[in-house]
Amino acid sequence: MRDRAAIVVGLLVFLFLVTFPVWWNLAAGPASAPPKLPLPAGEKECVAPAATMRASHMDLLMTWRDQYVRQSDRTFVGPGGRTFARSLTKTCLKCHSNKEEFCDACHNYAAVKPYCWDCHVAPPKEARG
């Protein structure tokens, strides 16, 4: 049992290394807070409640895409019977016109890379209000 000290030190080092991601995140602290998304000025209502949009906007966009392109179903009836064009660029980006601060901020935080923008065109900077 003459190696007790070396074993204990070795175990401690091992535990530290295994739990390193936890310490790292604790040390990083507030830097890992989710981004605050700017709300569009002059518009209070989205096509669905904010919680739904936050959780499943990607499903909504995929459904809109198929309905628009494949079924030629171009209009969406939102809350209160309000109608919207099923269009990423003509509806979503009209309000959330700053793609970098709205889409990209969250997608970078969540480390997802949607390929919408490979084809669809974000409004140019000079067109933003």
Added chain:
Amino acid sequence: MSTDRRTFLGVMGLGTLALAGEAALGAAASGEATGHGSKASRRWAMVIQPYKCLKEEGCKACTEACHKVHNVPSFPDRKHEVKWIWKEPYEKAFAAEHERVAESLREKPVLVFCNHCNNPPCVRVCPTKATWKREDGVVMMDWHRCIGCRYCVAACPYGSRSFNWLDPRPHIEKITPDYPTRTKGVVEKCTLCEERLSEGKLPACVEACPEKALVFGDLNDASSEVSGLLEENFTIRRKPELGTDPEIYYVVGGKPDVHV
């Protein structure tokens, strides 16, 4: 309890009749409910009047308008060319059997684009259903679903489909933000401006033509301008012998009412 053979057959027969009757009634009822609305009974078509089209030599108004609104790239190298609507020498657009067509037409280029065939070979070969025939006649594309196999490019006998060998974005002069671009590895072609049709607008090429040489309309409507033109004029279609049944017609008969 005993059932004799005669009663058993009788009951079974009545039961079969009842089932068949119910199925027939159900089919009739659902047919009424989903019956063709005004949208489905349309058949979009285009009639091109080459005599008017040729009035101004080298006019590219339609091509420029189309390629601008649809973000069609122009690559410097011809082997990467992407095009939706363009001019083709007569003998390439039409086969040689139209010997009797006036010489003034046979020597000039012809405006060509996707024929929106009623029997489109491109649709038949597409493995992902990225292209299909809509009920209103448009041969539609879903670029989200195109995997770039280029079967459709090979199948189209008119060369109406182009493949993006390179990223098209750097080669678009000025991007129209309302319409998507395509990416490398996607096939594209004329969609008969379906995005404009759904807003009640005419196709961009029809609107841009200074001579009104392109006429767009509904073939199922007997009073439409296209129906009238087809009734009054002798028209030809591209490669009809292939059985693709194109919906783009070219007026070749009659006297040119304009100088060619």
